[in-house]
Structures are given as C-alpha cells and as structure tokens.
Amino acid sequence: MLGALVKSIFGSSNERYVKSLEKIVQQINGFEPTLEACSDEELAAQTPKFREMLAAGATLDDILPEAFATVREASKRVFGMRHFDVQMIGGIVLHRGEIAEMRTGEGKTLVATTATYLNALEGKGVHIVTVNDYLARRDAEMMGQLHNFLGLTVGVIVPNLNEFERREAYAADITYGTNNEFGFDYLRDNMKHERSQMVQRPFNFAIVDEVDSILIDEARTPLIISGPTDDKSELYISVDAIVKQLDAEDYETDEKTKNITLTEDGVEKAERMLEDAGLLVGSNLYDVENTQVVHHLDQALKAVVMFKRDTDYIVKDNKVVIIDEFTGRMMDGRRWSNGLHQAVEAKEGVKIEPENQTLASITFQNYFRMYPKLSGMTGTAATEAAEFYDIYKMNVVTIPTNLPVARVDEEDEFYKNTLDKFAAIAKLIREKNEKGQPVLVGTVSIEKSELLSDFLNKEGVKHSVLNARFHEMEAHIVAQAGRYGAVTIATNMAGRGTDIQLGGNYEFRIDDELSEIPEGPEREAAIARIKMEVSDEKDRVIAAGGLCVIGTERHESRRIDNQLRGRSGRQGDPGLSKFYLCLEDDLLRIFGPDTLFAKMMNSNLADGEAIGSKWLSKAIETAQKKVEARNYEVRKQVVEYDDVMNDQRKVIYEQRSDIMDAETVDDVVVDMRNDTVNSLVADACPQGSYPEHWDVEGLKEKAKDILGVDAPIDAWIDEDGIEPEIVEERLAELAGAHMSAKMASDDPAIWRQVEKSILLDRIDHHWKDHLATLDALRQVVFLRAYAQKTPINEYKQEAFGLFEHMLDTIREDVTRILSVSELRIPEPAQLPELPDFLTGHIDPLTGLENSNDGDGSAERAALFGSLAGSPQATASPGGTAENPYADLPISRNAPCPCGSGSKYKHCHGALV
Template identity: 50%
Template sequence: MGLFEKIFGSYSDRELKKIKPIVDKIEALDEDMQKLSDEELKNKTEEFKERLSKGETLDDILPEAFAVCREASWRVLKMKHYRVQLVGGIVLHQGRIAEMRTGEGKTLVATLPAYLNALSSKGVHIITVNDYLAKRDRDQMNELYEFLGLTSGVIIHDLDNNERREAYNSDITYGTNNEFGFDYLRDNMVIYKEEKVQRELNFCIVDEVDSILIDEARTPLIISGEGEKSTDFYRVADFFAKTLSEDDYTVDEKTNSVILTDEGVEKAEKFFHLENYADAENMQVQHHVVQALKASYTMKRDKDYMVKDDEIIIVDEFTGRLMEGRRYSDGLHQAIEAKEGVKIQKESKTLATITFQNYFRMYTKLSGMTGTAETEEGEFREIYGLDVVIIPTNRPIARKDASDLVYKSEKGKYKAIVNDIEETYKKGQPVLVGTVSIEKSELLSDMLKRKGVPHKVLNAKYHEKEAEIVADAGEKGRITIATNMAGRGTDIKLGEGVAEVGGLKVIGTERHESRRIDNQLRGRSGRQGDPGFSRFYVSLEDDLMRIFGSERLQGIVEKLGLSDEDVIESKMVTGAIENAQKKVEGNNFDVRKTVLQYDDVMNQQREVMYKQRGEVLQGESLKEEIQDMIEDVIVSAVNAHMSGLDENLEEDIEKLIAYLEEIYLPKETVTVDELKVLSDDEIKEKLVKIAKDMYAEKEEMFGSEQIREVERVVLLKVVDTKWMAHIDDMDHLKQGIGLRAYRQQDPTQAYQFEGSEMFEQMTENIKIDTIKYLFHVQLERAPERERVAKETSTNQSGDDSVKHEPVRRKEEKIGRNDSCPCGSGKKYKNCCGRGL
C-alpha cells in the first residue's frame, strides 16, 4: 500500500464514503416502510412513476425506491438486503462495477437497481453466463417483481420470436450475453419492423462481468450462412501436416502458432507442386497448411476440444465447459475435423457480426458485478469506461489462504495433491479441487480411484446438473473435482458439522494464466464468514511456468538437485508465478484491444448501416430517397464515362448508354447523335428526366401503395446483400493487413483508411443495384406481408451454421440472368428461380 492510500484510503474506500449517506437514508426509511400495508407498499410503484413523469430523477427517488424494494423482498422472499448489499445496489445504479465476494448475494443485490431503473419504463437487462442461471435468477426474483407491479421475462435458447418479444417488453429481462447479442444482430436482418424482438438498449447489469466482458471478449458474435468452398483441401493439408517431422516446423507456444522451417517449405513445394510456396498466388494453400499445422501441433484433444457423436466440440478454456454449437473460425474447425477423421463441415459466410465490447457499449448505462474484477480494472476503465468499487463483505473473511507448494515435476505435484485429498477426506472435511482442463480432471480422478477415495468429477456438460453437484460440495466428506470456474454463480453452503472440521478446503492443481481465475476458485470457500482453506499446487512443468516462467528459476532448481517429491517454498518462486501471470494477462489484453481496434472501424460502418436500415423499417415512404438515388446513379455514371475529350466523345457516349441500359434504360430510348450535341449537364438532365418519367409511369400503373412496399423490400434486400459481402471483404482485408507493418505502416490505420474507401464503394453499389431491381421488377398483384423464411442457428465463432432463405415474393419478377437478390452470387435462374 502506497503512502497516499495509507493517508486517504483506497479508491474504493473514498467512493464508499460518498455512498454512506445514501445508505443511511435508505435504512432510516425502514421503519416507515414496515408500517405500510401490502397494498400501500405496492402502490408506491405507480407513485414513483408519476413523480418521474413530473420531472424527478431516478437519483431523487433512489432512497425511497430501494427501501420499498427491500421491504417487499422481506415480505415476499423472506430476505432483507444487508447494508453492504444496499451499497452494491447503489454502485450498480451509478453505472459501475461492484466487486462482491462469493456468497454475498449478488442475485438479490441486482433487484434494487433493476426495480429503480425499471420505473422509467425503458427496460432493464440482467445478463448472466448461462441459460440455467438466467432462468433460475428470474424465477427466484419474479415473485418480488410481481408484488411490486412489474413484469419480468427471461431469454433462453429455444424461445421463438413471439416469446422473445414478450420477454424483451417486460420491465426486467434476464438472459445470456450470447442470446442478447444474437437477437440484436437478427433484429438488424429483418424485413419488417414487426419482426424485431428487442427494444432500446437502456440499462444493463452484467453478472459475472469479468467473465462476459473480459474472458469472452476475444471472440466476436457471428451469424453466418453456409459457404461454397470445397472441404477436400482440408484433408489434403491434414495429410501433408502428418507427413512432417519435428525439423520441418517450429511451435511458438506463447503465440500459439506453428511456422514451417526452410525444410518444411521445401516439402510443401514438392507436395503441392509449387514453384514458390511464399507467392501471393499460393495464399489459399498457405492458409490451409497453417490451419492444418495448428490443428495437428497446438490444438489438443480433451483440452481444447472433444470428439463427441462424430463432431468436434470446443472446450471453453476458462470454464472447461463444452461449448455446443460453437465453431473455431477461419477454417481451424475444419482442419481439426480433418485431423480427427470426422465429417468436415463447409466453411461459412458471415451475415452479421459484432464484438461483445461494442454490443455492451451501446447501452445507455452499463454496470456489472463479480467477485473478482480489481485485477482487470485498467481494462474495464479503458474499454468500457467502468470503474471498480470493492464492496466489503457482510461478515469478516475467516478463510485461510496458504502459500503455494511448488514441485519440480507434474508427477510429484499430483502425488502430493492426492495425498492431501486422502488425508483431508479421512477427517471428514469437504474438498473442492479446481483443474484447468477435463484431461487433468480425469487424471486426478484415476489416481483417487486407485487410492479408494470416493469423489465426483464435474465436466460441466449440463449447467443444471453442474449447479446441483457444486451446491453439495460443502457436505461433510464430499470430494468434488471441477474445472476452475465450473458451477460459478452457485452458492456452496457448508453441511452440518463441516465448520468444526475447518470448512470447505479448496485445492488448485495449477495456477491459471489469469490471477482473477485463481481468485475465483479461492472464493468458493469462506462465504459469509464461514471457515475455509485454500492452497495451490504448482509444478515447473505446468504450461504457465514452462512457457512464461523465468529461465533463472529453472536453472536454480536444476542446481539444487531436487527430487520429484521435494517441495519448494520461496518468495522468489511465488514472485515468478505472479510475473508469469501478469505477462499472460498483458498478452491477452493486447489481443482483446487489437480485436476491438479493428471492430471499431466496422462498428462505425455498422452503426451507419443499421441506422439507415432502421429508418427504412420505420419509414412510411422512401419515394424521395429513391428519386435521389436515381439522380445520383445517373450523375455518377455520366461523370465516370465522359472523358472530356472530343475525339472520344462518341465512344464515351456509347459506353454510357450501354451501361445505363443494364440498369434502367430501355434499348434505343436515346441515341449517340441525340446526346453528343449536349453538354454533360444537359445529358444528366435528359437522362434523369427519362428515368423519373419511367418510374412515375410504373407508380401510376400499379399504385403508390404497392410501389412503396416494393421499394422498401428491394432496398432492404440489396442493403443486406451488399453489407454481407462487405463484411467478408473487410475480413479478407484484416487478414492481410498485418503485412503492412513491414512497410512501416500502421496496420490499424491502413485498415481504417482502406475500409472507409470500401464502405463508400459499397454504398454506391447499393444505389446502383436498388435502382436496377426497381426498374426491372413487375408487380402482378398487391404485395402480401409474407414473413421472410429464416431458419437460423446462431453461435459464437466465424464458422457458425445459419440457413438464410432469400425473399421469394410473388410480386417480383427478376430477370432470369440477373444476380439473385438473396446474395448467393448466382444468376436468378440458377438459384431462387430454379422453378421458372
């Protein structure tokens, strides 16, 4: 602790002093609230809403609203918010992160700011890490909200659009980050505003905020459709990778990459019959080889992924949970499928994407709560503008955190862990063992079986079962092996007689790459002043120490000549472990920051597109906008084709007429002789008049109501098609932009500059295609509001599977040889018009 903190207290201490008077006001109202009848207490909700409508603010009514919610909670749930929970509620309402230890009742804390902010009738979202917790928390608190006259809903995976819309229209909505993010993306792909499910993003409380906003922030949300690339090359590349010897490649574990050596490049050139492997024309070969190498030599079965029912299922590196439906991006998943000999799924085409950082930054007010946020406070401030306030525990912490025990080898470490568990089991003290992978869980389980020690292994496949097992981990004599974060969000209560034998003992089988994850594991013990004990076992063969640990430490251990079973206790060793963790945390922050820098460019473009798309959905008429588009397209065409040289005049005009005939102009409407005597401005004026007159005839013939409907549908479909292609183009740009660093050019600046040019070109192409389709469309009968048939499966990675059917409307007749408006890139007759 520095001198400043000794004199003035920590940042959290100073912030808590400012909050104390508000808490005092809430507690002072307790007696008055107790005197109210149930009916009078319920009526407070309408009273607050009326006061807000007359100009009072949420801050003005906070003490009374919190006091009402607190009293209602006691009457309905038999739970009354502690003073520290009131503090946590205020911090959340202020749009900050409340760090509260495990067992301090964060689910109940959230009801205070949720109730207060729901009074504005703009909606409150409470985000949790999985469907089970979202449903559990909503079900537990719904009785309280109903008593207070508010509605609550929950968004989980299997809901249809009507159920989702109803849940989002509730005053308070629970759900997972994935579901909320994907609903936002889907809402910006609909054809009719009635199909949207979300409303404005007002106030959000993120439970386990570090897990959602930090750990999961490296992976963007992506909705994608099936691509057309062949999968055969993955098998060929996998075969090549498996023919290599150790001299043909080098593995960089720090960056998790594999690079061919000169010998490996020679083998690649011979295998694929290439003159120069590094040539730009061989980029596709390079891409497949890189992914095959990564799959074969860095991705480990039962650690990074599992093979289940002939499918590759990702294992979450932070939780150890199986991530059903998610796929690695950029062809890596296909490379692993080839490696394991299972069916290779086709690569996908991105339809919509956003990072969690940019999704959550769209909320008017964002807050979060967790047991461990302080170590990442810098990132929360820089990326989200959130500060962290550490809330004291309701009762003093009685858990003892022992120093690490360090062993030379993994074998010696696990032998010591098993002996510790066996001794602890004999005295009846429950043990929760945290591992970093399924593989390590099963290794430890096998060793305990040989010792005859009964135990449960939690591989986190089913959230509900997981929660039940973890909830019972505090029973006498219970041994539970779980991944470090498994069962997070579930309170472990001590069974009868457990406090007398020392409470829950937590054993970490190795240090995680993040100190925060270690703290989460420790925090499973010692809730609400319970006794407890925690200790980590470390070996110099652990990935963290092997990859990031100091070489000096390895050298000292070798000189000491320690055996596998000798234990090391040293401040230098502890310091080396912490330094290694800080290195990894820094690397991970840089990765997330880079992802965000690139997505910020896309985000600006996405906001423009989605804003315009929203206006089209909401707007009554696009007539003026279409008229402007007609004029813009023609003016741009004239400017592009007329060189200004008299000797090229007739040729320029011929090309101009041919170009406009592709878009809207019937053949022989104008001739070269007619236009060559006019100035450029007169040509523009004449061509624009012809186009607008033609369009006016179309409108008069079929009625303004019908043409307005077609304008809207066509514009939306063209916008979506071009935007999807633009996303792919930007992704290709990003993949190659890193090479600009070799030319002393900042890759992110180059990405921003070139991405802006591509965006401008895309908006120009939207105008051209919209006009082209509108002039070619023929209306047969009044349009019906047919729903766009979509069967979407949305997951979190670049290769997620989505089926997206095009609009196939009876009133549209697209030319047989025109590009299909579904965005497939095929001619209409070969795609949606096969039945012509």
C-alpha cells in the first residue's frame, strides 16, 4: 500500500526516468532555430564538424543534443517529418544501450535514425538488425536517404550477396540486415583462412528492431552452419542390428516426449553386444570415449521403438519421408537432425544419406552479447523485462505516446467450443463490416485462419487472409487494413513492421496503383487524388469507430497479445480490441478438463452462450505468466549449455585470429612441438619411476612417427643419473635440429605460409570433431540426473576435459604433419575455398528448422515449386532460355522450381 501511495505521488521509476530525459530534449529543441536557418550544405557540414569534435576528445554524450537536432532538421527536409519530443526520448534510450518500448505507430524506424547517426559518427560501424530481409531493404532504402543527406554511407546485408558486396556493406557507416545474416556472417568469417577474406568489422553498436521477436522468440534456436560428414552407414547399420536384439524390458519409454532410456539390465546387455561388435572403447558404455556410440545407440532406440512407419514417416521411392504430426502431410526434403533420420533409414533398410555435421554454431544470446553496446526497440517488451536484464543486461524503458491512447480494450468473451466462438466472431465481423468499420483478426495458426475464412464466406463477408509468408506482399495488404470496410485475417507475425493507417496508406497505394505512370503532371495529379481519397476515407473510418482488432484466442505469451492489440489506436486514433476464447484453446487446456473452471463452463453455459468476467481474464493472465516462465527456463538452459561452448569458441576464434594476423607463427609451432615432446616423455617416463620401468620402445616409436627423428634413447638411459627432464630436453633439441635442417632447403616465406595453413586447417578439423562430440554429449548428459548429478555441471566438467584433449591433439597433429610430411607447393598457391555450407536455425530440442522464415525463402521456394511449368515460371520477365527463373526471388539453397530435386544454385541457378 505504501508503494502504491509513493507511486501515485512521485510516479513510477520508469516515469521518473523518462521525465529526467526531458532536460536533454529541451537542449535539443534549443538548437532548432539555428539549424532551421542553415542551408542544406551547411546542415550536411555538421557531420565533419562532429567528427572533428570527437577526434579532439569530445564524447558522444557531449554532442548528442546538437547531433539529434541535426537529424531532426534533416528529416524535415528529406521526409517532411519532424521527430516528436517523445521520439527524441526514444533515441536517447537507444543511445544509452537500453530497450525503448514504443507503441505501434509511434515511428520507431524514424526514432532509430537519431541514435544511429550519433553512434555512426565514430566511424566504427552501426548495425540495425531487423526480422526479415524485406524490412532490412525497406529501412535501408528509406532511412538511407536521410543518412546520405548528412554524408553517411549505408549498406544492407540480405541473402545471396557475394563476399565483395558483403564486405562493402559492413564497411559502411550504417549497416542494415537480418539477425540470421549477421550471425551467419560471423560464423563464416571465423572459418576463413585470411583476414582479407573476412567481411565483418569489430563489433561496435547494434540496434535490434522488434527486439522481443529476435532476442526472445528466436533465442531458443541456435544458428548452425553444417556440412556433410564422413560416411557412417556401417555404424548405423551395426547399432540398428544391436538395438533390434533388445527386449521390451531392456528399456523404458515416454510416449509423450518420445524419449526412451535403457534400464540397468538393458545397459549391460547393450555393452556386451557393442563390445562383441568392436564398437565400445573399454567395457563401460558411459565412459567419455564412448559418447558418440551412446548418442547413436539412443537415436537407434528412438527410431526402432518410438517412431512408427506410416504414422511418423513413410517409405516412398526407397526414401524415408517425414509425416507432419499436425496436418498428416508428407514433408519432402525435411530431415530429422542429430543422426535420427539416418537411424530410421538404417531401421528400414533404405539408402543411408550422409549426416550433416555442425561446423560452427552460436546462439543469438551469445552473438548479440559480443556487441560493446546493444539496444533495441519494440512495441511490447515490458512483460519480458526480467529476461532482457538477466541475459543481456538491458533495461526496458516505456516511452509515452505522442497522443493519448483512445482505443477501448473490451473484456474477453468465453465460449464452450471453437465452433461457437468462431460463429460469434464471424457475426461481430459482419456487424462491423456493415457499418464500414475496418476489422483486423489475429489467429495463432494458418489452420485457424482458414477456418475463420470459411465462417466469413458463409456470412458473405469479403476479406483477405495473410499468414506471414511473403513479407513484401503482406506489408502492402496490412498497410491497407485500415481502409473503410476492410476485413483482414492475419497470423500473429504477419506484416510486422508495417503501420496500419486509418483510411489506408497513401504511399503504398501510390506504389501499387501508379507504378506504370512516369514522372510528370499526370502522376502528380494522380498522387494528389490518392491523398485526397485517403484523407476523406480516414474521416469515414474514424466516424465508424476506427480499427477493430479481434483476437481469436490468447497466445501463450502476453506480449504477442499486446502486439495484436497495439495495431489499433495509433497516434491517438479511436479503436477497439477484444479477445474471444473457448475451452478448446491451447492455453485454456493448461487448466485441464477436470478443473472447476471447465466444469462450471460446461454445466452453466448453453451452446452459443458466452461469459465474460475479470476473474476469468485474470486467471488466463496467470496461466500465461506460468507458460512464459517455462519458456524462459528453456531459453535459459540453451544459454547455459552454449555458454560452456562459447568460452571454448572464444579461445579457438581468438587463436585463429592471432594466427591470421601474425607475420610468422614459428614461435607457436615451436611451443607446440615442445609441448608434444613434454607429453610424450611424461607418458613414457613417469616422474618418480626407475629407467628400467620406462616405455623406451614406445617412446622411440612415437618420436619417429610424430617428430620424424630416430632418437638414441637407449644410449641416453645407459648414462648414470638420467632423469625424464634430460630425456625431454635432448629429444626437443633433436626435433628442433631436424626441423631446422628440413626448412633450410626451402624458401622461409613459403614455410611461414605452410605453417599458418596447417595450423588453421588442424584447428578447424579438430574443432569440428569437438563440436560433434559436444552435440552428442548434450543429447545424453541428462541421463546423469538419474545418478543424482546435475546435468549442466556434468556437461561443463566433461566439456572442459574434451577441450583440453582437443588442444593436445591439435599440438600433436601439427607437430607430426610439419615434422614428417614432405613440402610440396602447388603452382600457383591458392587459398582453400570454403565448402558448400548449409545454414540453419535449428531447434535443439526438436531438431526442426525454426527460422521464423526470416527471409521468406522457404515459402517462396514452395510457391515457385508449385509454379513449375506454369506461365509464371516459364515466362518470367527478364528470364532467359537457359534460366527462365532468373528474376524470381528464389533462395540459392531452395529447391529448384524446375522440379529436378536439386538446389537452385546447383541447377538453373548455376547459370546465373
């Protein structure tokens, strides 16, 4: 009660913080008269002036007021738009590395220009991260006009750019791009062999648009670059044969999660059979050396016991094809990851396709935490404020709206079943449509969108159905969802980043309706007509009540509901929002069919009857909070496991970077050789043991195999008082002399290049194998919980040991190659090309792609695949006889539209 009293008097901490920023806004406003009097050239000259001030020791905070005022004045001249004071507050929040929560329609894209311009003045680069490539292109093109006016360069990173184009885009002062592209470029850069091949600069500052979508929704799924691995067909077949010999009492199953674990007797039985097959190292299945075998055994168990033919998959044309559990449709081209698909292929006796092995991976959490300064903006972040601070150390600041919100948020309505609910929704939509009020309906799935569409067809209501697949097309439709009488059904992600303006968006109408009319009096007259029509239509829509937003059910996250609600009531416009729920909704099923709530509704509600209550709405919100907390724990667990790998990733990537930057790496090679000698002697001549107990023959053999020398160790041991340290010293001198003699006959510059190449090659090779081992370890480490051990602690401990072992292996491998191999330089010497990588955003729990269709490429590929042979596909404007699909926006990694089954880049795309 005391807290509420203090808040009512002094305001919340957020309100006090925002109020403190108003002093800076007043300073910004103080520069406006002076800058208004400047010519365009004088305004553009502000940029070099600011850079000189920074070079002289000024800080960004020192020049912030004048720099923000400069951006505001430039915006007035370029766009005819003046930043509101609340937008300036949003810009200050972004500059300070915080999250600006601003309602839909408050102009977040324009807000970002202030912080972007200020931070770009340092010349270190600023990244603007968006959720899809349409928004990246749009924002770079639109806001780039303002930045170019002020003398800054702008680049954009989207799929299918070549290395030169990417390097140019990253070298710009400001770079727009998608989260996936930034992350994949980072991973690819750390697989290059020359610094000159890398495209990214050191990280400086990033602003993440729709920060909740990128850093929360997509944060559970790491970015993964993979490539084909060695053929393991025989291993899959052998393990499959062993699993098929196990009995039902040898394992325990969990049908719900499709998990299966061996019993104690089952473990012993499997160990004996694996040992007989020569697949086990030692006799203990769960020794760290057998991590890969345990992984394959688990996957084979799942394939044989849990995955049913004609239910989970079918065998078609001698291939295993996954069946979608929700739609029952075949999912051609989709494969289970982590070796599960190969295990099913072994089970069915069909050809086993090569498994893709992880070559590099990173979570969004660890990628974005590498930026020294990170900020974000969205309309909905407050409900996840705790997670933003825990993971990213970013505070959420709620920015007040420019005009008071006039939207009315009605109470939820509850129905017994889905049909009753959708009938009520369709009836309301028809009523609103008859009086011309535009309606936006949010659904949680494509199936629900189609169901509602059927109801509206029966009611005779004309409508559009969108489902977040084709971002550019949907942006145009969503932009016009505020027109008089418009009815639009959209999944929750559809058209994000596009404002719904009452009466329609005249800019989109100009693009759509006047694209064929050239510049001139006719076009100017048409533009004036469209603007007049939009203005008149806006008045009619306002009179009808503004945009009506309807939610067909509550999402498991309150944030998604708020996103939908925020579509209505932009910039003080009137509006209405309402959610309809029923007992069959996914979220309400959390309560269970036997709860008091469900019994009360079933017994007291007649068919078609609704109930509304604040108590019920509160209960739903409580359920949402529980689900949000569970989802946070899942994301947190992903971070905990990736943090272990992240520490190791930093060591490897820093070592690679040092090697690439070094003129010569002979000191590293010498250290590796000495460490290898130390290890060999320590194994053969343990401290405190007598010479007669030393493994002399083994040491001589390893010295020959690894160091390339015939060491007279027998003669050394005959000396009195010989110690392991003396053996180590002499062996190191012998190995050093051998390498000196070997290098003397060749050009030192060539040897320097050879040493660097071998170092990088061996690091990459063993890092790749290490990632595969960690992947397998992660799949099975949860079993340690049965032994009252904490899986994450076990993972950390074993991952550390594996990493130490990998470093030892790298040292030994590099020493052996340089000491034993003959030097042969190809003419001309060329840098190795990177392989044909696969990039994915894979859910580590399900193994399925979860990219949120960032660039829409998968769906576009499906569309163009359906057009194969159609006039659209064969007569594309700009297409050629060799490649009729040249102008279609097809992802290079998507299936070719011709239906060959090959990737586009390996088929018709190879001709581009």
